[in-house]
Amino acid sequence: MVELSPARWTLRILVIGYVFMLVLWPVALVVRGAFQDGVGAMLESLTKPDVVHALNLTLGIAFWAVLVNTVFGLAISLLLVRYEFPGKRVLSALIDVPLSVSPVVVGLALLLVYNGRTGWFGPALERAGFQVIFAAPGMIMATCFVALPLVIREVVPVLTELGDDQEQAARSLGATGRQTLWRITLPSIKWAVVYGVVLSLARSLGEFGAVKVVSGNITDRTQTATLIVEQKYQNFDQATAYSIAFVLAAASVICIIIVSLLRPKESHS
Template sequence: MVKVSAPTRWALRLLAIGYVFFLVAWPVAMVVQQTFADGLVTLSETLSDPQVTYALRLTAMVSFWAVLINLVFGVTISLLLVRYEFPGKRVLSALIDVPLSVSPVVVGLAILLVYNGRDGWIGRPVEEAGWQIVFDTPAMVMATCFVALPLVIREVVPVLHEIGDDQEQAARSLGANARQTFLRITLPSIKWAVVYGVVLSLARSLGEFGAVKIVSGNITGRTQTATLVVEAKYQNFAQETAYATSFMLIFASIVSLVVVAILRPQHQD
């Protein structure tokens, strides 16, 4: 361990606090201040706006399905990466991090090219069968799943490496099948990693903007999510409504993190 002087430690602490304050705390505090500048009036008026309430419900629905899909596939892929050896394993692991390095706008454009009904590879036959993907909820869920894909996996994989597979092998040697081993041994060991992954995925899904804007068409009252409402209201000089909607998204994410922190057992730290 490198020893540093007391003044250096204090300088590093102040630098870290200042960085977080100016980048995160101050901007968020300004949104909160603008939301409650007139007490609860702005928030109440925002919640009575049909455009906002519909967007919030749509955001909740899209986020729910995206988180559920990423939960199922995230845990499955994590087990595949840690417990099995197969050709292309490193490639799969690398591809999982692509959503972290690719712009969401590019993701939305890629989905649009593949699934649009005019000249998309898959979209045309699907729409001919009576289903619509782009400019509707399915494409919005797909885009949100993509941008939040790594979050569950990157929480679960390190924990699976840490706990090893000794208990799983012991359970199988005693006659437990794969389902029993997963539910009774593996899942309890990784449950908090799964919970954190879900919370991070939820927060990321609630705040998605670029990819959803491309694939949704941003149709008011149909495919306009809360983040798109924030942009529309701000550009149409309804800044108070934009601030209040932003506050509700921030509040939902922070509450999720706080609840998990409170419920998490102390011995898990």
């Protein structure tokens, strides 16, 4: 058994302390706040009409955002890996923009473009009866933007590692592009897609900044779970705020656990 030097013990203690102070302690406080009055009180908080509406709206927005990001994430991944075209590096760099730009900036940009009064496309869309800002479409667009890289950055490395030998062999045997996609490409990258979808779902459920700007935060209309947490906490209904925050945190943790359980299966397959 190798004995650790004092320097290594110190480093380990510092790392554990850093994670504890930054992650474990705040999460533990949220859990304690959610259950401080008992499970019954927490469930009662979660069944309030405005909370139920916010949770349902959050699930709906997350569902559509994940669906859109999965389809376009796969398309962009295949485009980046399987094809050469001018501006490929620029496109690859742009994909990482949501990871470096504040979500509030994203929300403001969408507001400037799709505002029904002064936006570039907003007035024409509203005359056609399609409202983007302060409605579900704008909230879905904002969520799609912030979560888009998660699917692509999971799929691209796997596609690159696999190469295209099997796809070329299938095409040489007479398979169409659709048959090659469904029978060769997608089965080979299925776990990467699953990872990306799960991470995208976790990110979509917890989005706050961009959604707050484009939603208007209207109670029982455009108020998501993260927005109602802020409202309840500021209105001194902290028990409800803690309960909703616990549900969102638990959903994210479950997503992380799913990814952790799936990765070893793929690595040993």
